[in-house]
Amino acid sequence: MPDYSFFQWVLFFFIYCFFGWCFETTLVSLQEKHFVNRGFLRSPFLPIYGFGSLIMILAGKPFMHDPVKMFVCGALAATLMEYITGWLMELLFKTRYWDYSDCCYNISGRICAEATLLWGFMTLLVNYKVHIHIEVLVFKLDPTLITVVDIILMAVFIADLIISAKSAIDVNNILKRMTEIREEISQLNAKLKENAEENPHIESIKQKIQQLQSERSSVSERLNFLKKDLINAHPRARSTKFNNALTELKIKIKEKSEKKK
Numbered sequence: 001m002p003d004y005s006f007f008q009w010v011l012f013f014f015i016y017c018f019f020g021w022c023f024e025t026t027l028v029s030l031q032e033k034h035f036v037n038r039g040f041l042r043s044p045f046l047p048i049y050g051f052g053s054l055i056m057i058l059a060g061k062p063f064m065h066d067p068v069k070m071f072v073c074g075a076l077a078a079t080l081m082e083y084i085t086g087w088l089m090e091l092l093f094k095t096r097y098w099d100y101s102d103c104c105y106n107i108s109g110r111i112c113a114e115a116t117l118l119w120g121f122m123t124l125l126v127n128y129k130v131h132i133h134i135e136v137l138v139f140k141l142d143p144t145l146i147t148v149v150d151i152i153l154m155a156v157f158i159a160d161l162i163i164s165a166k167s168a169i170d171v172n173n174i175l176k177r178m179t180e181i182r183e184e185i186s187q188l189n190a191k192l193k194e195n196a197e198e199n200p201h202i203e204s205i206k207q208k209i210q211q212l213q214s215e216r217s218s219v220s221e222r223l224n225f226l227k228k229d230l231i232n233a234h235p236r237a238r239s240t241k242f243n244n245a246l247t248e249l250k251i252k253i254k255e256k257s258e259k260k261k
Contacts, residue, residue, distance in 0.1 A: 020049020074123025
């Protein structure tokens with residue numbers, strides 16, 4: 001195991017979180033042809049790259065003189081981390097923020113052979129070309145300065161994590177309610193079609209449908225900046241339970257954005 005202090009490890013984590021955010025934001029922004037603040041957090045950090053890089057360093061360092069073993073160990077360790085992270089996020093927020101279902105040799109859409117190979121090559125890149133330079137720079141920094149910077153970054157990170165998690169839960173609740181209302185309206189419309197002329201409750205049913213449509217519209221409007229930014233940050237994300245409602249929200253956000261231009 002590399003001989004780093006706890007606070008040096010923390011600083012490495014945030015450095016690679018930031019590098020990952022820069023990479024993903026640039027890539028997705030080019031694909032979508034507009035700026036996308038990529039990631040689950042609203043600050044410029046992508047934790048999966050931070051944890052992934054630390055795992056690749058830990059898995060790769062013992063094999064600095066054997067790139068094949070480094071490649072295999074780094075690829076497997078990072079892939080396991082990606083699978084666990086994806087599973088946890090789906091469990092907590094009922095949303096898949098990345099999806100490899102269209103890729104060959106994928107497992108539950110959370111990991112795939114292509115991504116595993118990429119993790120392996122990144123392990124070689126990080127250990128042989130990137131980390132050796134970052135390590136030198138961090139060693140030059142005063143330990144007290146590193147501690148202060150880490151404490152500030154951790155405070156920002158934790159606050160952002162709490163706010164972003166709440167936004168994700170709120171978005172899921174909105175999607176759930178939109179789906180429930182849609183199903184209710186569908187059931188009421190079915191009742192209207194059954195003996196509509198002889199149905200004594202036809203007016204009350206129509207009124208109930210109008211109320212539900214109004215509520216559905218107001219529910220879909222309950223998106224503040226953070227919730228919209230979270231949805232925009234993952235243009236290809238899908239909800240594991242309420243994907244139709246999520247697609248509808250994405251369309252509405254896009255239409256409003258185009259109107260403002």
